[in-house]
Amino acid sequence: MIKVLQLGDVHFDTPFKGLGTxxxxxxxxxxxETFKKAILRGKEEKVDFILITGDLFDNKRVFxxxxxYIANVLKSVSPIKVFISPGNHDPYNEDSFYKLMEWPENVHIFKSKMETVEIADRNVVIHGVAFNEEHxxxxLLHNVKGEDGKINIAVIHGDVISGGESLYNPITEEDIKESNMTYIAIGHKHKYSGLLKSGETYYGYSGALEGRSFNETGEKGVLILxxxxxxxxxxxxxxSKRKHIDIDIDITDKSTTEEICEKICSSIGENSNDMIRVNLIGEIEDIVVRENVIKEKLKDKFFYIEINDNTKEKIDYxxxxxxxxxxxxxxxxxxxxDDEESTEALKYGLMALEGEDII
Incomplete structure (x- = not known):
């Protein structure tokens, strides 16, 4: 049996604009911290290989x-072999950060077109490729064929699509099926995909290690294969150390700022160390929702919180x-x-009469 740790889309030194210094x-x-935890987890799990599926770095500014730090962490799990497939955020070229330092002996960085590394004692062939430009x-998987009688594992950064075009190594399920790989570890999409299969070839995205915005909610982590x-x-x-949580909280029955704050705290519960975005919804009367005041009152209770007021004034029918x-x-x-459908019709009918957009 071969055991593998897959991770990707780490995006080291993301600027996190808009969050404050x-x-x-x-x-x-x-x-x-999460990267180190992930790599060391590979050692704890006694994996044979670690696959990093690209976008290790976020942009052209890396300290x-x-x-x-990255090199030291990867060296610490030697002799476990680490394979890296550079992606669109960190392409391997003359300006690449991958060329700025000498990497540990247990790290193999794919540099261009598909190449193979054979691990004869495990009957394994690792196939890998690199982005050389942003687009x-x-x-990059075309005309790649796994070797018969061996465990063929590919590590690649790309966009699995069902049709259309992509600037980020478009891969179809037919490409995956024709590859004759045992498994393809893919990076680029920041959401865990689950274990997928096309033909006889398994594949999957592990997703990002840490969500970086409220477009990346939910659990983030690695795969053990x-x-x-x-x-x-x-x-x-x-x-991941923190999740991005985007939550709607109905404050229809609340009449003071303090009551709104209490509702927010009880709704979020034990997630106070996460990145929280609260969308206040419902119908209110006789109260002005002041997002800045609510945020000030809650700032010591949460690591990070945003407040958006999406409430509507209660209508006196x-x-x-x-x-x-x-x-x-x-x-x-x-x-x-006096039925539910009429209640909905009343609401949307009034919106139409007042010229509001109905989605």
Whole structure:
């Protein structure tokens, strides 16, 4: 049996614009800590190989300290072999950070077109390829064939698509099927995909190590893969230090700022160390929602919190129906009905009469 750890899309030294200097610095350190935790988990799990599927770095600004840190962490798990496939954020070229330092002997960085590394004593062939530019419009998996009688594992950065085009190494399920690989470890998409299969070839995205915005909610982590007799089993391990949580909280029955704060705290519960975005919803009356005041009151209770007011003013239908207008007649007639569908029709009908967009 072969055991593998897969991770990718680490994005070291992400600038985290808009979070402020303090939070940004902490989030950069979070990535470092989670990366180390992930690599050391490979050692604990006694994996044979570690596969890093690209975008190890975020952009063209990486601190030398970060490079040294990464190299030291990877060296610490030697003799476990580490294979890296550079992606669109960290392409391997003349300006590449991969060329700025000498990497540990247990690290192999793929540099260009598909190449293979054979591990004869394990009957394994590792296939890998690198982005050399930010955009790759042709599939890098084309014409790649696994060797018969061996466990063929590919590590690649790319965009698995069902149709259309992509600037990031477009890969179709047919490409995967024709590759004759046992398993393809893929990076680029930041959400864990689950274990997928096309033909006889298994493949999957491990997702990012840490979510970096509220577009990347949920658990983040790594994959532990077990490969035996052309059968692949996997386990997703959630390792991120913080999650991004985007939550709607209904404050319809709240009448003070303090009550709103209490509702937020009870709704979020034990996730106070995460990145929180609260969207206040519901119908309110006799209260002004002041996002800045709520955030100030909660700042010592949460690591990071955003407040968005999406509430609407409660409508006094009884008063409106007295109007001598189309709106008044509509409300008067609709209030005679007493079922859920009529309630929805009343709400959307009034929105239409007032010229609001209905989605």
């Amino acid at each position: 303090e939070i940004s610095s902490i989030r950069k350190e979070d990535i470092r 030398k300290e970060t490079l040294v 790759v419009e042709e599939c 077990e490969i035996e007799d052309e059968v692949v089993k996997e386990e997703f391990l959630s390792l 009884e008063n409106i129906k007295k109007e001598k207008s189309l709106r008044g007649i509509f409300i008067s007639e609709m209030l005679k009905c």
